[in-house]
Amino acid sequence: MGCCQCQGIEKMFDEKTARRELKRYLKKGPAKTTQMLLDAIHKLGVQGLDFLDIGSGIGAIQNDLLKAGAIKGTNIDASEAYINVAKEEAAQKGWTNKVNFKHGDFTIIATNEDLADIVTLDKVICCYDNMSKLVGLSSKLARKIYAVIYPRDIWWMRLFLPIMNLYPKIKGSPFRVFIHPTKDVEEIIIKNGLQRTFYATKFIWQIAVFTR
Numbered sequence: 001m002g003c004c005q006c007q008g009i010e011k012m013f014d015e016k017t018a019r020r021e022l023k024r025y026l027k028k029g030p031a032k033t034t035q036m037l038l039d040a041i042h043k044l045g046v047q048g049l050d051f052l053d054i055g056s057g058i059g060a061i062q063n064d065l066l067k068a069g070a071i072k073g074t075n076i077d078a079s080e081a082y083i084n085v086a087k088e089e090a091a092q093k094g095w096t097n098k099v100n101f102k103h104g105d106f107t108i109i110a111t112n113e114d115l116a117d118i119v120t121l122d123k124v125i126c127c128y129d130n131m132s133k134l135v136g137l138s139s140k141l142a143r144k145i146y147a148v149i150y151p152r153d154i155w156w157m158r159l160f161l162p163i164m165n166l167y168p169k170i171k172g173s174p175f176r177v178f179i180h181p182t183k184d185v186e187e188i189i190i191k192n193g194l195q196r197t198f199y200a201t202k203f204i205w206q207i208a209v210f211t212r
Contacts, residue, residue, distance in 0.1 A: 005129060006078050006105055008175025012168060013057075013079035022058045022085050030060045033149050033205045034122055038064050040198040040209045041118060041147055046070050049145075052116035054106050054138055055124030059086030065118065066095050074100040074114055078127075107133050110141070118145045123205070125150035131180040132188060139192040139210070146194050146210040152201060153182040160204075182206065 030038065038061065047069035053061045056075035065073060077083050083103045090099045102109055107130065119142035121134075128134045139146050151157055157179055168175045186196065186208075194210035201207070 004174035005127070005176065008168060008173045009078040009127065010080065011171075011173050012175045013082055015081040015084075018058055018079070018081040018085045022089070025058055025060055030064065033202050033207055034060055036200055036202065036207050037061075037120070037122060037147050037149055037209070040200075040207070041065075041120075041145060042068060044145055044197075044209070044211065046118065049117035050074075051118040051120065052076070052114050052138075052141060054119070054121045055127065056086055057082050057122070059089045061120050061122060062086060062095075062099055063089060063093065066093070066098055070118070072098045072100075074102065074116065076102045076104070076106045076109065076114075078103070078105055107137055110137055112141075115141050115143060117143045118147070121148045121150070123149050125180060125185065126177050127175075129176070129178055131178070131185065135185055135188045136192070139189045139194060142194065142210075142212060144212055146189060146212075147208070148185075148210075149205055149207050150185065151177075151179045151204055152206045153179060157204060 046065055049070050051065050051070055051073040053075050056077045062073055062075055075086055080103050083101050087101055090096050119138055125131060161179055164177045189210050194212050196208055197211045198209035
């Protein structure tokens, strides 16, 4: 991910946005698509496993997996504001020692130490211009489960893409949204030894879980 995109993420996903999302989460729980992803992961079992949540946001996935019996995890996010909010939530729940937080571009800061039983990317692939590097690195780190949510690759979504990118452009932000071909995304994942075992769609999103 280019440095401009990282700067755009910091500006778009600032403290005000993080606090607003946290407030909604505490009131209503995870977004519907996130809950669909988590339900699919639960069916495979999470007890005693560890996780890596890339683009972890305010910590919705961290909270769910630890509550369900995951032993520990790592959160990586390019937004410092979201990392700080997720840390606060972990502290509130007594999970400070169970979660490692990393701020930065996953494709730059990730190492083999980030290997995890469960790897999740909830609406993250669409924030990366270099999809092949992101998906290639992250899917290699999944020992058992690789779960993703990203935009559907359909014609009307591509027509809508310039509108989605209009707001950050007007705001002077370098942040952009990307719609990567589903075929290309899945080819990389499958090449890394994973098979798709769950798939669903929800309006503009597709939810997929792969297992090794």
